[in-house]
Structures are given as structure tokens and as C-alpha cells.
Amino acid sequence: MPAVETDTRSLGAQKLAQAQELLRDSALDSWLLLVRESVERPDPNLRFFLDQEFTWNSYFLVTRDRTAALVATGDAPDLVSSGLFEDVRTYKEGPRASFLQLLEELNPRSIGINVSMDDALADGLTAGLRDHLAETLNGTPFASRLTSAEKLLALLRGIKLPSEHKRVKRAVDETERMFDRVSREFRIGMRASEVADLFHGEADRAQVPTAWSRRYCPTVAVGAKAAVGHVRPADEAIHKGCIIHVDFGIIRDQYCSDLQRMWYVAAEGGEAVPEPVLLAHAAIVGGIELAAKSLKPGVAGWEVDLKVREHLASLGYPEYPHALGHHLGRACHDGGGVLGPRWERYGQAPFEVVREGSVYTLEPSIHLKGHGLVSLEEDVVVRASGAEFLSRFPRELPVLTLR
Amino acid sequence: MPAVETDTRSLGAQKLAQAQELLRDSALDSWLLLVRESVERPDPNLRFFLDQEFTWNSYFLVTRDRTAALVATGDAPDLVSSGLFEDVRTYKEGPRASFLQLLEELNPRSIGINVSMDDALADGLTAGLRDHLAETLNGTPFASRLTSAEKLLALLRGIKLPSEHKRVKRAVDETERMFDRVSREFRIGMRASEVADLFHGEADRAQVPTAWSRRYCPTVAVGAKAAVGHVRPADEAIHKGCIIHVDFGIIRDQYCSDLQRMWYVAAEGGEAVPEPVLLAHAAIVGGIELAAKSLKPGVAGWEVDLKVREHLASLGYPEYPHALGHHLGRACHDGGGVLGPRWERYGQAPFEVVREGSVYTLEPSIHLKGHGLVSLEEDVVVRASGAEFLSRFPRELPVLTLR
Numbered sequence: 047m048p049a050v051e052t053d054t055r056s057l058g059a060q061k062l063a064q065a066q067e068l069l070r071d072s073a074l075d076s077w078l079l080l081v082r083e084s085v086e087r088p089d090p091n092l093r094f095f096l097d098q099e100f101t102w103n104s105y106f107l108v109t110r111d112r113t114a115a116l117v118a119t120g121d122a123p124d125l126v127s128s129g130l131f132e133d134v135r136t137y138k139e140g141p142r143a144s145f146l147q148l149l150e151e152l153n154p155r156s157i158g159i160n161v162s163m164d165d166a167l168a169d170g171l172t173a174g175l176r177d178h179l180a181e182t183l184n185g186t187p188f189a190s191r192l193t194s195a196e197k198l199l200a201l202l203r204g205i206k207l208p209s210e211h212k213r214v215k216r217a218v219d220e221t222e223r224m225f226d227r228v229s230r231e232f233r234i235g236m237r238a239s240e241v242a243d244l245f246h247g248e249a250d251r252a253q254v255p256t257a258w259s260r261r262y263c264p265t266v267a268v269g270a271k272a273a274v275g276h277v278r279p280a281d282e283a284i285h286k287g288c289i290i291h292v293d294f295g296i297i298r299d300q301y302c303s304d305l306q307r308m309w310y311v312a313a314e315g316g317e318a319v320p321e322p323v324l325l326a327h328a329a330i331v332g333g334i335e336l337a338a339k340s341l342k343p344g345v346a347g348w349e350v351d352l353k354v355r356e357h358l359a360s361l362g363y364p365e366y367p368h369a370l371g372h373h374l375g376r377a378c379h380d381g382g383g384v385l386g387p388r389w390e391r392y393g394q395a396p397f398e399v400v401r402e403g404s405v406y407t408l409e410p411s412i413h414l415k416g417h418g419l420v421s422l423e424e425d426v427v428v429r430a431s432g433a434e435f436l437s438r439f440p441r442e443l444p445v446l447t448l449r
Numbered sequence: 450m451p452a453v454e455t456d457t458r459s460l461g462a463q464k465l466a467q468a469q470e471l472l473r474d475s476a477l478d479s480w481l482l483l484v485r486e487s488v489e490r491p492d493p494n495l496r497f498f499l500d501q502e503f504t505w506n507s508y509f510l511v512t513r514d515r516t517a518a519l520v521a522t523g524d525a526p527d528l529v530s531s532g533l534f535e536d537v538r539t540y541k542e543g544p545r546a547s548f549l550q551l552l553e554e555l556n557p558r559s560i561g562i563n564v565s566m567d568d569a570l571a572d573g574l575t576a577g578l579r580d581h582l583a584e585t586l587n588g589t590p591f592a593s594r595l596t597s598a599e600k601l602l603a604l605l606r607g608i609k610l611p612s613e614h615k616r617v618k619r620a621v622d623e624t625e626r627m628f629d630r631v632s633r634e635f636r637i638g639m640r641a642s643e644v645a646d647l648f649h650g651e652a653d654r655a656q657v658p659t660a661w662s663r664r665y666c667p668t669v670a671v672g673a674k675a676a677v678g679h680v681r682p683a684d685e686a687i688h689k690g691c692i693i694h695v696d697f698g699i700i701r702d703q704y705c706s707d708l709q710r711m712w713y714v715a716a717e718g719g720e721a722v723p724e725p726v727l728l729a730h731a732a733i734v735g736g737i738e739l740a741a742k743s744l745k746p747g748v749a750g751w752e753v754d755l756k757v758r759e760h761l762a763s764l765g766y767p768e769y770p771h772a773l774g775h776h777l778g779r780a781c782h783d784g785g786g787v788l789g790p791r792w793e794r795y796g797q798a799p800f801e802v803v804r805e806g807s808v809y810t811l812e813p814s815i816h817l818k819g820h821g822l823v824s825l826e827e828d829v830v831v832r833a834s835g836a837e838f839l840s841r842f843p844r845e846l847p848v849l850t851l852r
Binding site for chain 2: 082083085086087090097098099101102103118119120124137138139140141142159160161162163164165166167168169170171172173174175176177178181194196258259261262367368377378379381389390391393
């Protein structure tokens with residue numbers, strides 16, 4: 047990673063400043079976050095700034111030049127000591143009067159809230175809290191100023207700062223080393239669930255969480271009969287002539303890695319890899335090369351996906367039943383746009399354009415009949431000139447001779 | 450705990466059956482849960498049944514006699530293998546057609562969704578997903594059948610089953626033993642942050658999460674100057690003549706404990722506890738006795754709170770700036786009603802009536818000028834005849850002679 051971190055502010059302060067810069071460049075005049083019982087009902091966008099929990103209705107208002115918060119007295123001490131919000135106000139019996147007072151003082155012309163039909167990460171507000179907010183603003187001029195902050199959030203989450211790139215890179219590097227160590231432990235007869243245990247052991251020794259639920263992280267597929275998708279490692283055993291496929295990631299300093307690696311176990315009486323496996327592997331490598339070349343600022347997500355989808359189709363492979371890739375950051379599926387097809391389930395997400403500074407996964411797949419899952423997943427950062435790989439992108443299929 | 454667990458089904462299956470029983474007893478015809486990217490945007494109500502994550506829009510429909518789910522193909526394998534939902538359907542490109550087909554087949558007269566202005570735990574649906582649902586149902590007869598499931602959820606969460614009581618009791622017992630061990634380590638000069646470290650050590654050795662954010666769990670207050678509320682342990686040191694107060698809980702087998710304990714450190718030249726401290730402690734003990742006596746099925750939460758509030762006021766103490774107690778279960782603040790005052794911030798929650806089988810905390814407090822926080826927190830289960838203590842309720846103030 048060539049990016050050098052020169053900003054000495056905390057990452058939270060940097061992201062808050064970035065939000066204000068984005069507001070200055072947009073038509074949106076302010077951004078309002080609203081949470082309660084955040085342990086159980088967190089808004090992932092608040093965590094850009096604050097590693098704190100809020101029990102009662104808590105309001106965070108960001109304008110182009112002001113940051114203010116209104117919280118219950120019990121939630122205030124830690125927020126004040128963070129020093130992040132310039133103006134922290136408190137309430138005891140209820141927030142309504144103080145919240146309206148704050149709005150009157152700052153008088154934002156528009157108020158973006160975290161509501162999105164298509165972007166789950168931008169959809170941080172709960173339905174009842176939105177009703178509560180609407181009721182609070184009912185009869186005031188502010189009621190009609192509410193709008194979705196989804197465009198702001200796609201930029202704030204999607205355009206990563208150098209210190210964010212550095213964190214993802216660190217998580218990726220650490221994960222690559224875990225893959226190295228675990229793959230040296232593979233043995234004939236080892237079950238998929240035992241492979242998963244080895245990865246959990248790596249995460250535990252490094253004292254890092256897995257990038258998604260431990261239940262499916264890693265997802266381990268051994269051989270032709272493995273199920274596809276979010277599924278717990280089953281009890282297939284490693285045997286000669288099989289593919290081992292692992293999808294795994296960690297969270298290091300709040301940022302995720304997400305990688306897929308595969309190996310072929312040399313067959314009885316020789317190390318020749320069946321041609322269909324070699325061809326499928328080459329098709330996947332070619333697909334990722336193509337994606338990386340296409341991933342330039344300004345292109346729409348679906349266009350990148352379509353190139354790879356057509357490439358695999360031209361080689362006679364079935365269509366992969368998922369997106370080519372997703373943003374990667376604080377969340378493994380980091381919201382915003384997706385490098386995916388224009389299917390109903392993705393809504394507007396495939397139409398988001400790729401931007402400089404974003405980090406994506408690239409993960410085309412082929413489910414090869416009689417052999418199993420052939421897929422790699424690489425993590426890349428978008429530069430002005432195109433994609434830069436954060437991961438190693440192993441272009442050769444590793445062939446293991448196991449006992 | 451006299452309750453004997455005789456139900457051999459998994460707790461998830463028991464709670465799903467309870468939801469169906471509650472539907473049969475209510476005017477509500479069906480209950481719909483809807484989640485996506487559940488790692489980042491979980492609905493805590495789904496976790497009653499499923500310890501799984503769902504990436505794409507996932508629909509769970511429960512009627513009085515049917516359970517059905519519709520999920521993307523990638524989310525299906527683990528759900529199918531759980532065997533919990535009778536009918537699991539999948540989609541690839543988008544869910545709309547299959548979801549409408551499912552509704553047409555089951556044809557529920559009303560559809561409760563997880564939206565609540567006042568109950569954060571019942572407010573499991575995000576605002577954008579509700580918009581997405583409304584758009585999906587637009588132009589169908591089902592659009593007008595949507596309603597809030599908050600009443601159902603207050604009952605499902607609030608009326609705990611014997612196996613839930615057993616789990617809370619186990620968490621409480623384990624926490625009491627942690628308090629015992631940690632308090633034996635108290636020394637003059639030990640800082641509040643070191644006390645917190647001891648509790649974290651206990652949780653780590655037991656391999657259990659703390660009941661709320663480790664940042665504030667435990668909350669440790671030493672002496673007269675400690676801040677009140679959700680605040681990280683500061684650097685006050687234990688000294689002779691001070692109160693040590695700790696608020697701590699753990700999660701054991703998905704269920705929480707939540708206890709407050711206090712100690713007085715014997716002053717220089719004698720062990721006499723200042724009379725104001727003794728009186729305040731006695732007032733708190735009396736308040737909890739009063740609460741336990743009042744906590745009978747049918748009483749409104751605010752009535753129980755008011756009794757204790759008036760009791761402390763009659764003794765000349767300032768009003769505590771929070772509720773007397775809250776439901777305790779899978780979440781530490783387990784939603785539903787609250788034993789609290791009719792303040793704006795609690796909305797309708799204080800009007801919920803107490804029900805047999807519910808588990809509550811009782812935690813009145815006095816901030817005693819010149820001495821600090823005087824408070825206990827007990828965990829109780831509501832029986833037909835009144836409250837039964839799950840915790841030890843230490844009625845004597847422990848006086849420590851420390852070196």
C-alpha cells in the first residue's frame with residue numbers, strides 16, 4: 047500500500063470531517079443520526095465516529111460547519127469526554143423541546159436521515175424511530191425538510207480515506223498469512239468442520255473477530271457435493287482428487303478482509319489436475335483480471351459485473367447466482383453500490399458508479415459439476431488509473447500432495 | 450428456582466410455538482419478520498428462533514398454524530437444516546413474486562410487523578425495509594393489512610418460559626459469585642479502572658460476554674465525585690471512608706444478569722459507617738422490598754415505580770433520574786413495558802401491565818451528596834403471588850476493612 051497516513055486526527059474525527067466536506071459538496075444541508083438501545087438496535091453509521099452505546103433516544107446533528115448532539119443525562123458523560131461533538135446537550139424527562147430548540151438554532155434547510163430501500167448499511171434508522179421523529183416534528187417547518195441521506199452515506203462509506211485503506215490492507219495481509227498456515231495443516235481425511243476449527247483457532251490466537259458470523263466464517267467447501275451459500279461447514283472429508291475451497295475474513299482494528307482461496311488435492315497415482323478444473327480456474331483468474339481492468343472511477347457497478355458475467359458465459363459456464371463484488375470496509379458487505387447485475391434484489395445498488403478510494407471484493411464463481419466450487423475472491427482499492435490489488439491474487443492453482 | 454424445565458424442544462422452537470399461541474389469543478392474524486444484512490442490521494426478535502445471519506431480504510411469516518420463510522438461495526441451506534420453519538422458499542433474482550404468492554396462499558387478515566415508537570426492542574424493522582415492503586404490497590389487498598406487532602412482541606419477550614427463567618437464574622448466580630471474588634480483591638489505592646479490569650477478567654475466564662458494552666460494564670463508582678450514568682470507570686482510587694458501587698452483568702447462554710452491589714470502606718480509626726450512608730442504604734432496601742411487594746400481575750409499571758419514588762421522597766431524598774426497573778432477558782434492557790415514571794421519554798412503556806412470568810430489575814438509587822451513589826439492583830421473576838428474588842438481595846450494607 048503506497049498510501050501514507052499523514053492525518054494525525056483520530057479516524058472518527060477524520061470521518062466526521064469527511065461527512066461535513068461531503069455536505070458542503072452536496073445539496074443536502076444537514077445529516078441527522080437517531081438511535082436508542084444501540085446495543086440491540088445499532089446504527090452502523092454512528093460507529094464511524096463513536097464506539098459508545100446510547101440507551102435513550104439520542105440525536106446527532108451534523109451540518110456543514112456544526113456538530114451537535116442531544117442525549118439523556120445518563121448517556122452524556124462518555125460522549126462529552128470524547129470531545130467529538132462540539133455541542134452536547136442533555137435531557138431528563140424527554141427530548142422533544144430541546145431537540146426542536148436545537149433545530150431552530152441551526153435551522154437546516156434539509157435534514158438527511160438514515161433511510162434507504164436498497165442500501166442496507168444506509169438504512170440505519172428503525173421504522174418506529176422514524177415515526178417518533180415525524181411525530182416530534184409534526185406541525186413544525188422541519189417536518190417537510192426530512193429526506194434520505196443515502197447518497198451522502200454511500201459516499202462517506204464508499205470513499206475510503208488513506209487510514210481506512212491501511213486498515214483493510216493490514217486485515218488482508220494478516221488473513222493471507224492465516225490461509226498459509228492453515229493450508230499447511232490440510233491432511234487426507236480432515237473434515238470441513240476441522241478446517242473451520244483451524245481458521246477459528248487462527249482468529250482466536252490473533253484476538254480478532256471473524257469478518258462475519260463464525261457460523262459461516264469460514265465457509266469451507268470440500269469436493270463436489272458441498273452446498274453453496276451461507277452454510278456451516280459440513281462433514282465432507284478431504285480426499286485425493288478434490289477441490290478445497292475456503293471463504294474467510296477477519297476484522298482487524300474495525301476493518302474487514304474477505305478472501306476466497308482454493309486448492310486441488312493431487313489425485314491417486316499422479317498430480318495431474320483434471321482439465322475442467324484447470325479451465326474453470328483459468329476462467330476465474332481471467333474474470334478477475336477483466337474486472338480489475340474495468341474497475342475505474344465513473345463506471346457503473348453493473349457494467350463491471352456484466353463484463354465478467356459475459357466472459358464466463360462465452361466460455362460456456364453457468365451464470366453465478368450473486369454479485370461480482372461488494373464494497374469492503376467496516377462491514378464486510380459495506381453497503382453503497384454493488385458490482386452486481388440489475389436484478390430486482392439489488393434495487394438501485396448496481397447503478398452506483400465506482401469511485402476513487404473505494405475498496406471492493408472481486409469474486410466470480412463457477413460451480414463445476416462433478417468437482418465443486420471454483421472461485422477466488424480478491425480485495426482491491428480503486429485508484430484513478432484502475433484497481434490496485436490489496437490481496438495476493440494467486441493466479442496459479444495450488445496443487446497439494448497430502449498424506 | 451422452583452421452575453422445572455419439562456419441555457424438551459429447543460428454546461427457539463418453544464418461543465416460536467409461544468408466538469403462535471399468542472397469535473391465537475390475539476386479534477392479530479400473522480406476524481412478519483423482515484431482515485437483510487442481519488450482521489449489521491439485526492432484528493433482535495429473529496434471534497429468539499434463529500442463531501443465523503441473512504444477507505438478502507429475508508421474510509419470516511408466522512400464522513396461528515403455519516410457519517414459512519422466503520430467503521435468497523445463498524441464505525437457505527442453514528435455515529433448511531434448522532428445521533424450524535415448516536415451509537422454506539427461495540429466490541434468486543428477487544423476492545417480490547414469491548412473497549406475494551406466499552401471502553396469497555396464507556391470506557392473513559392482518560400482518561403484524563416489528564415497528565414501535567416506544568419499545569426499542571419491538572422496533573426491529575428498519576425504515577427503508579418498511580418502505581420496501583410497502584412498495585412490494587402496493588396495489589395488493591395486503592397493503593392495508595399491515596399493523597404493528599408491538600403488543601405481540603411485548604408478550605413474547607415479556608412472558609418468559611421456565612427455560613428462560615432458568616437461564617437468567619444461572620446468569621445471576623454466576624454474577625453473584627463474580628462479585629464475591631472481585632470484592633475480596635479490593636485494596637486501598639485500587640483505581641476504579643482496575644476494579645473494572647477484575648470484572649473483565651472474571652467474564653473472560655468464564656468465556657461469557659458482559660451484559661452490555663464492556664466500555665461501561667461494569668460501571669464502577671468510587672467515592673463522592675463519580676459521574677452517574679453510562680460512563681467508563683475513571684481513576685478514582687479506593688480510600689477509607691468511601692463507597693464502592695458496581696453495576697455489572699453477564700450473558701450466559703444468551704440470557705442476561707444485571708446487578709448492582711455496594712460496599713463501604715471502613716474509615717480511619719473505626720468501622721462506624723456515617724449515618725447518612727446507613728439511612729440511604731436502608732431507604733434503598735426498603736424501596737426494593739416495597740417494589741417486590743407491589744410487583745403483581747395486573748399492576749401498571751408506573752404504579753410500581755411511583756410507590757418507590759414516593760417512598761424515597763417521603764424520606765427527603767431527591768428523585769432518581771431513571772426508571773425503577775426494566776425487563777431482563779435476552780437483552781439487558783429487554784423492551785416491553787418499563788417500571789418507570791410517565792415521562793415523555795418512556796412513551797407508552799410505563800402503562801404496560803406487569804405479567805406473570807416476567808423478569809424485572811429493581812434498581813432505585815440515591816445520589817448522596819458528599820458520599821456518592823447508594824443503590825442496589827436486584828433481579829426478580831413475577832409469580833401469581835408477587836415477586837420472587839432471583840438474586841440474593843443483600844439487605845445489610847457490607848463494610849470492608851481494607852489495607
